[in-house]
Amino acid sequence: MIDKRKEEGPQGKQGPPAEAPLCLRPLLAGILHQKKKKRKKEKKKKRKKEKKKKRKKEKKKKRKKEKKKKRKKEKKKKRKKEKKKKRKNMKLAVYGKGGIGKSTVSCNLSIALARRGKKVLQIGCDPKHDSTFTLTGFLIPTIIDTLQAKDYHYEDIWPEDVIYKGYGGVSCVEAGGPPAGAGCGGYVVGETVKLLKELNAFYEYDVILFDVLGDVVCGGFAAPLNYADYCLIVTDNGFDALFAANRIGASIREKSRSHPLRCAGLIGNRSSQRDLIDKYVEHCPMPILEVLPLIEDIRISRVKAQTIFELAESNPELEEVCDFYLNIGDQILSGPEGVVPKELMDRELFSLLSDYYLNKTSQEETQNETDFLMV
Structure with missing residues (x-):
């Protein structure tokens, strides 16, 4: 019997393996060689x-x-x-002295452009939000009102929340403004454009028309000029309106340095005569798109919350009045070159218009004297 305790260690563990017999060594070497090959x-x-x-x-x-x-x-x-696509649409900004009839001109011009097959969006930029009520028949909610109702979460606002359809298919938006005596109206216009861009509504229209509050009194109310291609100036045959038009021309010139902005021309409103307008244009060259006389039906249409085009449906005689606005629309759609006005200095303009009146009265007096002598 083999003593197992000799093969195991002191703790009963197996000791080192015994050497293979000489006869088996070549066989084992071959096996190891094959294993190495397999590993390789x-x-x-x-x-x-x-x-x-x-x-x-x-x-x-x-x-x-x-x-x-x-x-x-x-x-x-x-x-x-x-x-x-963005370049295709035309953006217009309507400026003029307060109370000159910008909103009336804007609403009727929007319908005239729509009658020519254009998709039109009119944006009222007055805190009174009364620019588009002759198109819609009521005072629509403003952008600011909608934002406040949604806690200024732009993602919760849909196009139908802020864009209303008016007469003739014209889309209407009212920017609104801050409370009286607080904030800046120009900031509201910027927020309105920002919201319309986020809604992908700003570039869906062929023509976008900004109806702006009053004449340019600060950079805030000049904000729509940053987005406009053309500026339309509404005036009359009076000194105050032409003085405001001159100031607007100066702002167009300032904005045109950084933005391709042009003045499309003057629109004379409620003007039975045009002598002062012609005198101003001689010294500050710009096109005169149209001169509308004082028409009582236009004033009545504003009171009735209707446009002159809507009144013309029941009174065909007013179609001649509609032709004034259609003529302006045709000139704008023809793609006018426009001008960058060279405004006059305030004192220069004052002396120009006052001297014209003084010379005119003196000429009339001399003519009356000569007529009396001839008699």
């Missing part, structure tokens, strides 16, 4: 697999990069197309 083959296979994986990863990365490049190119193309 396995390592080669692993390396090949790893290389394949790396190649696949690299290909995926390349594909991703190519896809990203394609997406970027597509986005650039879309942006270019959007920019082209």
